[in-house]
Structure formats: structure tokens, C-alpha cells
Amino acid sequence: MSKREGLRADSTHFTLGGAPFLILGGSIHYFRVHRAHWRDRLLKLKACGLNTLTTYVPWNLHEPERGVYLFQEQLDMEEYIRLAGELGLWVILRPGPYICAEWDLGGLPSWLLQDKKMKLRTTYSGFTSAVNSYFDNLIPRITPLQFKNGGPVIAVQVENEYGSYAKDEKYLSFIKEALLSRGISEFLMTSDNHEGLKCGSVDGVLQTVNLQRLSGDVQHLAEMQPKKPLMVMEYWSGWFDVWGEPHHVFSAQEMISIVRELLDRGISINFYMFHGGTNFGFMNGAVDLGSYKPETSSYGSVVLIFMTTGTIIMYILKGYVTLVRLCKDAGLIYTDINYRSKLNLSIFIRLQSLKWMPVGQKPTYPAFFRGTLVVDQPTDTFVKLPNWSKGVVFVNGQNLGRHWSVGPQKALYLPGPWLKSGDNEIVVFEELKAAETIHFAENPEYSKTVEVSTQLFCTLL
Structure with a gap:
């Protein structure tokens, strides 16, 4: 320069x-x-x-x-x-x-x-x-x-x-x-x-x-x-x-x-x-x-x-993960997700040491669910949670963000660098209703769409 x-x-x-x-x-x-x-x-x-x-x-x-x-x-x-x-x-x-x-x-x-x-x-x-x-x-x-x-x-x-x-x-x-x-x-x-x-x-x-x-x-x-x-x-x-x-x-x-x-x-x-x-x-x-x-x-x-x-090409990963549920005692559930010093919340202290049970047993909500995704070669993917309701998704301690069945966003982007070859821990916090699996897919997904030009707020700005 x-x-x-x-x-x-x-x-x-x-x-x-x-x-x-x-x-x-x-x-x-x-x-x-x-x-x-x-x-x-x-x-x-x-x-x-x-x-x-x-x-x-x-x-x-x-x-x-x-x-x-x-x-x-x-x-x-x-x-x-x-x-x-x-x-x-x-x-x-x-x-x-x-x-x-x-x-x-x-x-x-x-x-x-x-x-x-x-x-x-x-x-x-x-x-x-x-x-x-x-x-x-x-x-x-x-x-x-x-x-x-x-x-x-x-x-x-x-x-x-x-x-x-x-x-x-x-x-x-x-x-x-x-x-x-x-x-x-x-x-x-x-x-x-x-x-x-x-x-x-x-x-x-x-x-x-x-x-x-x-x-x-x-x-x-x-x-x-x-x-x-x-x-x-x-x-x-x-x-x-x-x-x-x-x-x-x-x-x-x-x-x-x-x-x-x-x-x-x-x-x-x-x-x-x-x-x-x-x-x-x-x-x-x-x-x-x-x-x-x-x-x-x-x-x-x-x-x-x-x-x-120009086009943006995403390399993707397909599959699904079967989850287990955290056994919930009376009181709070504490967990231990490694936030790499970005978040240091006391609620994430005891996750690994607590008892988990198969998700097939009827959960009491809100609840945490955990599964393992086995990856040969890490690459970008999208996490989908069909038949889930509302919560947060963590992968290897990284907070991907919120999921909510009301849409319009129906999948969370998971960068390949946050995955590793071998076992990857998936933790989902769910407020209302969970399914037994989550899915990994090649494309994002949205519910119904609308043209920007029809929205008053966008037009006013």
C-alpha cells in the first residue's frame, strides 16, 4: 500500500x-x-x-x-x-x-x-x-x-x-x-x-x-x-x-x-x-x-x-445425533461447559459430573440434553432441531445461539473450525419440548418469506 x-x-x-x-x-x-x-x-x-x-x-x-x-x-x-x-x-x-x-x-x-x-x-x-x-x-x-x-x-x-x-x-x-x-x-x-x-x-x-x-x-x-x-x-x-x-x-x-x-x-x-x-x-x-x-x-x-x-460455497456435514437427558434433581442444574474464558457462568460448573438418563424417559422442563457427534473431517454444517421448541445449542462449549420453533430461522450455523475429528459434544438447553434427535444438514432453512418492500418499517428507514 x-x-x-x-x-x-x-x-x-x-x-x-x-x-x-x-x-x-x-x-x-x-x-x-x-x-x-x-x-x-x-x-x-x-x-x-x-x-x-x-x-x-x-x-x-x-x-x-x-x-x-x-x-x-x-x-x-x-x-x-x-x-x-x-x-x-x-x-x-x-x-x-x-x-x-x-x-x-x-x-x-x-x-x-x-x-x-x-x-x-x-x-x-x-x-x-x-x-x-x-x-x-x-x-x-x-x-x-x-x-x-x-x-x-x-x-x-x-x-x-x-x-x-x-x-x-x-x-x-x-x-x-x-x-x-x-x-x-x-x-x-x-x-x-x-x-x-x-x-x-x-x-x-x-x-x-x-x-x-x-x-x-x-x-x-x-x-x-x-x-x-x-x-x-x-x-x-x-x-x-x-x-x-x-x-x-x-x-x-x-x-x-x-x-x-x-x-x-x-x-x-x-x-x-x-x-x-x-x-x-x-x-x-x-x-x-x-x-x-x-x-x-x-x-x-x-x-x-x-x-x-461470485458465489459463496459452504462445505457441509450431514447426519444426526441421538441425545441423552440430564437427570434433574430438585433445585438448579449446574453444568461445566468450557467457554474458553468468554463466559464464566456459575450455572456451567458441574455438567460432566451429574447423572444423565436416556431421552426416552419423559423429561421435566426446562432441561439440558447431551449427545455426541462423531466426525471424520470437520467442515461447516447447519444444526436443525425438528420437533423441539425453544432453547440454546452448544457444540464443544461454543454457544451457537438460540433456536425457536416459531421461526423464521430453522437451523443454526456451525462453523467447521468448532468441530474436531472424533467425538464432539452437543448440548441443548430446552425450555418446553424436546425430540430424541437433532439433525445436521447442508443448507440453512427458513419458514415463510416476505419481500422487504412490503414491510413498513424497512420502507420508512
């Missing part, structure tokens, strides 16, 4: 290294994709003709407890960015601190709420102090990876869709200064939907827009920023699902028509998402517009045809 002049917006088109540059981006979140698959997913992004990777940075994973910072293994953000650079991709980083992303508390750590006076996403001292401490640890990891230092990071986003929140007019300036004062020197931008553009600006920072259809949003942005490049920071190439409602689909032909028009007009674009990945564990967010609607474990994936044909 060159140390030439970075991303600039001095006219109606971006330049990079002094040459005209059209941002063709795609979002893949490192924390939603197993590390062993990072290279594969990034190569697919590049194979589709894209030149830029965009990713959020989840504060709640990187600082799960106040003052405890995790940037190793699955959370090695720096290695992810370096890998993108090695593959010839530029990077737009979106460090928040609030990221939305349909992620638990929008990526803000839950320990912030221990302060009963907490005012999130404002200049309240309790919040800004926590942000400053986090940025003191985060930003020095980013600065060596900036374009001016030979790295792939060409731009950094200031917060995320703040115009839709806008509780403190001083807040965005605080975040901007927090980035600049710690050495961020690359191009800065914000990201908002149509309505959010009104209140989501900050001096010296380019505004970008989020959309799924061309209904005046781009023209509105052009009028707000004359003689500046136009960018759709989030072109929603799909939509997230919530439990108990249909699976969202988006017509490929409609998408191609919109993308073609944007490109014909020289408008930069970022596909959100290029590959959605998975909300492993309990990190899925929720929507509450009068009624609470938790999102599914799957964040979806997009197979994109763009400039060249």
Missing part, C-alpha cells in the same frame, strides 16, 4: 493517491465470521469486483468488563485489517462507539448501565469518561494501519446514524475530537438515513446516506452537500429477521437495477451486508417500536453478482 495522498473529497468525486476513486465497498464483520474463514470471505468480496471492506468495531466484545480489553483470536481486529490490505482491499473503519449493527445494545457494553444516571451517546461525564478510556486502548491499534502509514485504512466513520438519536448537539464534535486527538488522520465521514441527515452532521466531516431504494435520498444528500462526492454508506442488500415473523428477501433484479443506476451516476456504494455472518451466543439485538422483537441468530448472507459472478 502506498503512502501517497489519502482519500479526499475536494470535488464531486473522491480521489485516492491523487487519482479519481469510486468506493465499491462491502460489509463483513470480523466478529460475526469465524477467524478461520476471514480470508475466504474477503477473497469472495474482492472477486465480486469490490475494492473496499467496511466493518464495525464492537465495544462490548473488546471491553466486556470495565478496563478488561480483548483484541486476540476472534477479536484480533488488527489482523483482520492487515489481511484485507494484503488481499488488496482498502478499509473503512466504523469504530462507534455506538454501532447499531442489530447487535446487543448497539455494541455498547452493558456495564455502562451500572451507572443509574447514565445517558448513553451524550456528553454525560460518565459516558465520555468510558469512551475516552476505550479509545485510549482502541485507537493506537488503528493508527499504524492508516493509509498515511502504509496501511489499508482510508477512512473512519464518526459514530453511527446519530442523526436518528440526536440527544446532544455537542456529542458528535466530542467523538470527532476523540478520534483526531488520538492520531486518526484519514478521511472522516458520518452515516445516516434520510431523516437522520438533518441532525447527523459535524463540521469538517462528509455525510453519507443509508438506503435500500432510490426515493430522493441521494438528491437530498446532494443538496445538503453541493460539490461533494456522493456515497451510499449502507446500501441495504437485505434485511434482518426477528423471531416469529417471516424471513426477509429482496428481489435480485430490483437490487441490480438500483445498483446500476448508482454506478451510472458515479455514486460510491457500500453493500450492507456483503456477508452477514452470525450473531453467535446471545449477542443478537432487538427492535422495540412499541413491542419488543428480538432478532435471530443469523444475520444473513448475500450472494452477490457484481462485475463478475
